[in-house]
Amino acid sequence: MARVLIIDDDELIRSGLSRCFGDLGHDVLTADSLGRGLDLARAGVDVIYLDLNLPDGDGHMSVNELTAAPGGPEVIVLTGLKDNFGAQETLTSGAWDYIQKPATPSVLKASLESALKYRSDKFAAQAPARAFDDGGIVGRSPAMDRARQLMARAAESEAGVLILGETGAGKELAAQAIHRNSARRDKPFVVVDCSNLTETLLESVLYGHVKGAFTGALTDHRGLVAEADGGTLFLDEIGELPPSLQKSFLRVLQEHRFRPVGSSREQSSDFRLMAATNRDLEAMTRAGTFRSDLLFRLRTLEIPLPPLRERDQDVGLLALHFAKTACDRYRLPPKQLSKQLDKVLRPYTWPGNVRELGNVMEAAVINAGQEPVIYPKHLPGHIRVSSLDKARPKRQPVRAQGSQATDGPIQPYKDYKALRDQAYFRQLMDICDFDIPEASRLSGLSVPSIYRHLSLAGIRRGRK
Template sequence: MGKIAIIDDDAVFRVLLAEHCKQLGHEAELAGTIEEGRSVLAERPFDLVFLDVSLPDGNGLDSLPFIQGLPSSPEVIIITGMGDANGAELAIKNGAWDYLQKPLARQEIVLHIRRALEYHEKKIQRTAQISLKRDEIVGKSKAISACLDQVAHCAATESGVLITGETGTGKELFARAIHANSQRAAGPFVVVDCASLPETLVESILFGHVKGAFTGANSDSKGLIEQADGGTLFLDEAGELPLETQKNFLRVLQERVFRPVGKDREQKSNFRLIAATNRDLPAMVRQGQFRSDLFFRLNTFTIHLPPLREREGDIEKLVMSFVFTICRRNRLPIKGVVPETLATLAAYPWPGNVRELENILERAIIADPTDPVLYPIHLPPEIRLCRIRTMVSRKSDPSAAEVSTADHGQPPSFPAPEPLPPFKEYRRQVTADLEVQYLRRLLREAAGDIARACAVSGLSRSRLYDLLKAHGLGCAAESRPE
């Protein structure tokens, strides 16, 4: 039995649609406005939502992100009395199941209900069965979680994958995650750096060569395509491939055969292709800079990685992970990170994305390796100035001013998320947030000295380490005793 929400300001249509749902054995909840609809959706999980476009308190399409962000991830069917091509495009691009125009025949309604619920049930089953190896991918934001869902879905197939995104967003990490979660995980993962392929040696590097094929070929050499046999071939920065190489590579993708330089027979290689680019390949195709037939071969399944500035909430997790890794790599005590440093890093737009964040943190740590805590003063001036400019701008604009009680000893406010969670879950989250705030201040005031932190907090050394580990917080100066 499915649970269906109907959000429409036409009372007659709501009742008729609800009757169709009940005749099929499903439950239906009704709402006539966006506000009522949000209240209904927040009370319980739903499998399917019928959403009108023109509602008394706004455009229904504006509620799509809220609905899709619900824990039950219901399917959404947009219904409207007036056809709008732009609205339909917006709905479909934002993941709506379908876009229907009134009046609707009973047969049409029944078919869409059955298909949408059937798909939703299978989607939930697939999600429950997925156990993804994330490797070094850090973060739990909605944007990055959606990409990880795509990794899980395509990893189980043999289809080619195109990963797009700005420089430094972690395209190779995601390619490796697809490989690690696929049936080819035991095979090789071979990287082709298309941006650094010398034009005179492209064919030799990709296809290999035999001894004596050209001057300097003193022995047989396997090309990258042959090395990837049984595994995954990763074309990094595929947009940089020369046009002539694109032509030769297209046949390799179609037939999985290639000919080493100087050899008179073709060879086969059974590999899966994953490509990545920060270029606009469709625009390059239009400009004649990239072959359309090769683009269509690469573009079977696309994953677009979000820039770091759109990964709300991931900065702190990334910082803690990088600080730990960098300190261990350089054989330094694990540094603590004060909240001011996190706030400064979160205010910066990160044009170089995750790669730039890692590089900045390494510079900051190496610049003062003896300090047990990472303060804003350790960061480059341009990053610190970004936050200062934002603060000055807010204070100069009275409408944007915010009153903070954090420095006056008042307890922090924890607004309940939407939809309202069960009380036990909400209490657990609030408790966790309070613990994190306390531990950060404790580390700051103890300057990373664990013995001092234990004395101030009254916690045993083992309990303090357990709490720091549970919340992903760096601690200073010492490693945990055996």
């Protein structure tokens, strides 16, 4: 008997699936919201049927968290007739399958049977897992736990690995972690940054050259492909590899043989290839700027890394880590992070991801100097201003003339404005830590105006 969890806000769907699986002798749990479903999943279940459109959250974003629940349940996505694409997207996050509503009992039973058969085979053949040394990668969000699982599996094989992620997401750290846990751990880990090399230089850097191959080639030079013999060759930003080199490099991948520039003799190198990119290589193949046969060779295993905006629970851990690193680097006393700082860091979208957070925290440590606590006032200005933008009330759509209000009696404008002003200035004081000149600079109001608004809103230091 298995434990099956159904997460769907439609009572008819929940009751229908519950009867279907209950008749098979399984223990069935139901939840009408994502929050309730996550609580039940943490208690331990085998299979989860998940609706993507829930009243309190996005089913797409929850797949990683559900699959990371105790026991690693299999997730089967329930989708409407017009949401096949959305359901298919969840398969890349580790969902077992997706089913289109309405589904017949035979389809539902077959999906459950196949998922349970997979789990039975998996646990029967499972050997004790070797501890995975992630090299200190910071973060315990479900998305990062999922990425670690994929890294650990990649480390157990010799297959090529393609790591996908935005700029600053930690692609090279992931590649290093895979190498560190692989059978090649004692051999070289060689990095090639394809984005920083010209086409002519890249060929020489990859394959090496012989003396006299071109002007300035005064001696033989050993290329990085040769340096990686026995170890791992990591091509960072593989999407920047010039089209003329893609064909020659495909042959190197297939045969592990290459010819240095200017040489008539081939050499061999036993390397494992890992590559990373922040570009959409499939779109590039459709546009004819990236070879499809090279892409197929690269992504035997594919590891997507989540952007920092999808790891909000990791932001505090990373901020503390980077603050400690900066304090050690500049020989400054250890620092704590204020609660106000977390309110500013978490909502920020972090377009530069983990790398940007590291730079921001280094700047904050430098600005704090000998002070023991880092406050929002120590952050770069653009980070602080972004939180003010979020604090401003969003403009509501204007009702059509003659339409009836359905939200109850409207609040007097004077009362509404007073409440919004109070919320704005509380947020402003949290960010500036009651530094009135700084509040004046950020808000564009004069210092006397700031004091007047604080008085009207009844905001005083110590009463935030």
